[in-house]
Amino acid sequence: MPNSLPHSSFLRFASLTFLLAAGFTTQAHAQLLAGGNSAAGLWPSLEANNEANQVEDPGPLFSAPYGHNHFFGDWWGAQPWLLDHGIHVLADVHEELAGNFKGGRRQGVTNAGQVGVELDVDWGKLTQTNLMKGFWTHMMVVNGHGRNLSTDYIGDSIGGVQQIYGARGNVVAHLVYLYGEKAFLNNHVDVSAGWIPVGSFFAASPIYCMYMNVAVCGNPAPNKYTEGNRDWPSGNLGAVVRVMPTDQTYIMSGLFAVSPHSFNGGISGWAWAQDGLGKFSTPVEVGWLPSFGKNHLVGHYKAGYSYDNSKYTDLYQDVNGNPWVTSGRPARYRAGRASAWVHADQMIMRNGEGPTNGLIAHAGYMWTDGKTTAMSHHIWGGFLETGAVWGRPLDSIGVMYQWLKMSRTVALQQEASLAAGLPFQSNQWGAAWGIQTHENIYEVFYNAHIANGLTLQPDFQYINRPGGTTTFHDAAVMALQFNVIL
Numbered sequence: 359m360p361n362s363l364p365h366s367s368f369l370r371f372a373s374l375t376f377l378l379a380a381g382f383t384t385q386a387h388a389q390l391l392a393g394g395n396s397a398a399g400l401w402p403s404l405e406a407n408n409e410a411n412q413v414e415d416p417g418p419l420f421s422a423p424y425g426h427n428h429f430f431g432d433w434w435g436a437q438p439w440l441l442d443h444g445i446h447v448l449a450d451v452h453e454e455l456a457g458n459f460k461g462g463r464r465q466g467v468t469n470a471g472q473v474g475v476e477l478d479v480d481w482g483k484l485t486q487t488n489l490m491k492g493f494w495t496h497m498m499v500v501n502g503h504g505r506n507l508s509t510d511y512i513g514d515s516i517g518g519v520q521q522i523y524g525a526r527g528n529v530v531a532h533l534v535y536l537y538g539e540k541a542f543l544n545n546h547v548d549v550s551a552g553w554i555p556v557g558s559f560f561a562a563s564p565i566y567c568m569y570m571n572v573a574v575c576g577n578p579a580p581n582k583y584t585e586g587n588r589d590w591p592s593g594n595l596g597a598v599v600r601v602m603p604t605d606q607t608y609i610m611s612g613l614f615a616v617s618p619h620s621f622n623g624g625i626s627g628w629a630w631a632q633d634g635l636g637k638f639s640t641p642v643e644v645g646w647l648p649s650f651g652k653n654h655l656v657g658h659y660k661a662g663y664s665y666d667n668s669k670y671t672d673l674y675q676d677v678n679g680n681p682w683v684t685s686g687r688p689a690r691y692r693a694g695r696a697s698a699w700v701h702a703d704q705m706i707m708r709n710g711e712g713p714t715n716g717l718i719a720h721a722g723y724m725w726t727d728g729k730t731t732a733m734s735h736h737i738w739g740g741f742l743e744t745g746a747v748w749g750r751p752l753d754s755i756g757v758m759y760q761w762l763k764m765s766r767t768v769a770l771q772q773e774a775s776l777a778a779g780l781p782f783q784s785n786q787w788g789a790a791w792g793i794q795t796h797e798n799i800y801e802v803f804y805n806a807h808i809a810n811g812l813t814l815q816p817d818f819q820y821i822n823r824p825g826g827t828t829t830f831h832d833a834a835v836m837a838l839q840f841n842v843i844l
Contacts (some may be wrong), residue, residue, distance in 0.1 A: 361544050362386060362791070363591070367730045368638060368741075369731075380786060382399065384536065385732070386586055388471045388772045390485065390781050397465060409753055410810055422801075426712075427810050427811055427843065428810065428811045428844060429753075429809065429810055429812050429844055430844055439656070444480030444481065444483030444484040445478075445479055445483065445484065446477070446480075447476070447477055447478040447479040448475070448477075449473075449474070449475050449840065450472075450473070450605075450840050450842070450843050451471070451472075451840075452472045452474070452521075452522060452841045453470075453471040453839070453840040454470050454471065454474075454504075454521060454522055454837060454839045454840075455468075455519055456470075456518045456570075456633060456835055456836070456837035456838075457466065457507065457835065458466060458511055458512050458835045459506065459569045460824075460832075460834040461483070461512070461821070461830065461831040461832045461833035461837060462514070462824055462831065463830055464490065464511055466507065466511035467507070468505040468507040468520075468727060470502075470506060470520045470521075471502070471504050472501065472502070473500065473501045474534075474775075475499055475500075476496075476497070476498045477497045477498075478494060478497070479495050480493075480494055481495065492540055492545070493539070493541075494538070494539045494540075495536065495537070495538050496536070496550075497529040497534075497536045499528075499534065500531075500534055500629060501530055501531060501532065502532070502591070504732075505536075506520065506739070507519055507520060507835070508520070508824075509788060509789065512814025512824050512833045512835075513791050513798070513824050514797070514821060514825040514830075515735065515787045515824050515825060516733070516762055516794075516825055516826050517571055517572070517760065517762060517821060518571065518572040518573065519570060519572075519819050519821070520572065521569055521570055521572045522838070523630055531630050532591055532626060533553065533593070533623065533626065534555060534590045534591045534593060534627065535553055535555055535590065535594075536553060537550050537553055537556055537559070539658050539747075543743065545602070546600070546602050546804070547601050548602075549597065549599050549600075550598045550599045550600075550737075551596070551597035552560075552594055552597075552758055553593040553595060553623065553630060554593055554594060554595075554598065554612075555589050555592060555593045556582075556586070556587045556589065556594050556612065556614055556616070556639065556641060557577030557581060557582040557588060557590070559598050560577070560610070560641040560643050560662055560664065561577050561581055561587075561660075561662055561701065561724065562589075563576075563658065563701060563720075564576075565708075565714065565720060568754065568803070568805065569740075569756060569758055569803060569817075570795040570803065570817045571635065571819060573760055574738050574758070575759060576589055577589040577633060578724050578736055579724070579736050580697070580724060580726040580731055580732075580734070581697050581699065581724055581726060581761065581788075583786040584695065584726060584786065585618060585639075585670075586639025586664065586666035586695070586700075587639055587666070587702070588613060588622055588737065591627070591755070592627075593627065594614040594622060595615045595635070596612055596638075596683070597612060597613055598610060598611070598612040599611055599612070606647045606649070607647070608647075609643070609644045609645075610642070610643045610645070611641070611642045611643075612636055612639075612641050612696075613639075613640055614639045614640075616635065616639050616666055616668050617632055617634070618634040619634070628663065629778070637669075638666070638667055639666040639668075640666075640727070641662060641664035641666055642663055642664070643660055644661055645659065646659045646660075646662075647659075647662040652752070654709040655704070655705040656704075656705050657707070658702070658703050658704075658765055659698045660702075660743075661701075662698065663698050664698075665696050665699045666694065667693075667694055668694070668695065669691045669692065670691065670695055672690040672729055672730060673729065673732065673765065673767045673771050674689055674694055674729075674768070674770045675689070675690045675726075675731060676688060676689055677689075678767075681771065681783045682776045683780060684774050684777075684780070692727075692729050692730050694727075695731065696726070696727050696728050697731075697802055700723050700724075701718035701720075701721075702720065702721055703718055703719065703721075704718065704720075705718050706715065706719055707753070709743075709746035709747060710744070710746050710751055714742065714754070715746065715751070716743075716744065717742070717743045718737065718741065718742040718743070718744070719739075719740075719741055720741075721737075721739035721740075722736075722738055722739070723737050725737075728765025728767050730785055731762065732764055732765055732785035733765065734764065734766075734785050735762075735763035736760070736762050736763070737760070738759065738760040738761070739755060739759055739763045740758030741757055742756045742757065750807075752803045753807055754800070754801050755803065755804050755805070756801075758800075758801050760799040760801075761796060761797075761798055762796060762797045762798075762799070762826065763796045764794040764795055764796060764826045768790075769793055769794060769795060771827045772794060790827075791827055791829045791830065792825065792827030793827060794825065794827055794836055795826055795827070796826055797821065797822065797823045797824065797825065797826045798821075798822035799821055800819065800820040800822070801819045802817075802818050804828070811841075812841070813841045813842075814838070814840055814841075816837070816838055817835075817836075817837040817838070818835065818836055818837075819834075819837070820832065820833070820835070822836075
């Protein structure tokens with residue numbers, strides 16, 4: 359497909375997208391995350407939203423992949439044999455075609471995609487020994503491809519309209535995670551250690567990846583763009599301990615080596631022994647997982663705090679308190695970086711069995727120290743509903759609003775650059791096209807389950823103040839997301 363389309367052609371493309379998804383009537387078998395996007399990489403946080411875990415894996419927070427409901431069925435008998443031996447394999451193809459038919463820098467269409475392979479092994483079942491009972495290993499590699507519509511056409515490096523792009527390196531197989539997990543005391547204590555994406559454990563929810571916009575998918579911004587709390591496909595060397603005093607409460611803490619590099623583990627993800635790993639981030643999270651009433655209306659409430667003891671350069675001040683972009687003096691260093699978050703989702707009305715079969719309201723807030731991080735605040739909220747009401751129990755529809763606030767410190771830096779006639783500096787989010795203040799994102803999607811393991815999702819997003827500036831007009835984006843578990 360060409361990189362840009364005329365206005366009328368793109369409207370025809372968008373109309374066809376919605377008609378195509380609406381026209382399918384094939385029923386599919388139940389997914390663990392019914393009504394949602396079943397992409398690889400949602401683990402381990404998916405089990406926080408799964409009441410009926412069909413895999414004997416430690417606890418409700420960490421789990422192996424689906425292990426069933428593949429597009430090619432049971433792999434001609436191989437899947438049941440593998441599952442009986444504790445081997446869970448998931449191969450996933452994910453494509454996102456998106457185009458802005460209005461606004462932004464210019465009109466255009468891009469595709470971004472990923473092939474992911476996940477391998478989870480229950481060593482207790484595989485070895486049939488009590489010594490290995492409750493011990494798992496988890497591994498995932500991905501291959502990413504395509505172009506980023508937001509940076510290429512919209513002029514927005516803050517709220518990417520596609521989940522899939524960047525950070526995977528130009529390699530065939532980029533390592534996302536590789537870690538071991540061991541449960542103790544009847545799963546009330548769980549320890550994971552190895553190469554771990556911090557954001558897949560902390561401040562995470564699988565329902566966020568039902569939306570396409572990457573600012574909220576999996577682990578919301580701004581935390582996942584900071585060196586000590588990166589989300590997949592980037593990992594950090596470290597460990598997580600989770601304690602569940604009751605079946606509905608947990609406290610979780612981690613210790614991670616902070617990578618000062620653009621690519622954690624190098625472009626391949628395998629270079630764990632990078633230089634400069636002398637500092638640590640320490641996230642802590644508490645959660646409450648209630649179930650209300652006779653209909654078991656499931657909720658997930660969590661709050662967390664993270665501190666990174668590294669030193670980072672101030673985005674504005676030099677060693678004398680003046681703007682370093684004009685003074686020529688070195689930037690001032692700030693000791694430590696803190697962040698905090700609050701998340702909540704609650705089922706309001708149930709339509710069927712399962713944790714997502716109903717009307718769900720969700721909202722959250724995240725803050726990060728704005729003196730060294732270009733984004734300081736992020737607020738989001740929305741609703742999800744499954745299709746049982748209209749006779750499509752495995753489909754889902756969602757709406758969401760996001761407000762992303764850039765820090766006052768980065769705005770001061772950009773004002774100084776503008777006054778001096780200098781180019782704007784890039785930051786953790788990439789290029790800046792003007793003085794950044796805030797961005798508003800509106801999104802609505804319909805996820806249609808076409809066949810076993812196959813979903814098709816038309817998606818509409820409206821980007822107000824692309825890139826957090828008024829440099830470009832608001833952008834309207836139509837997209838089609840394709841996902842298949844092989």
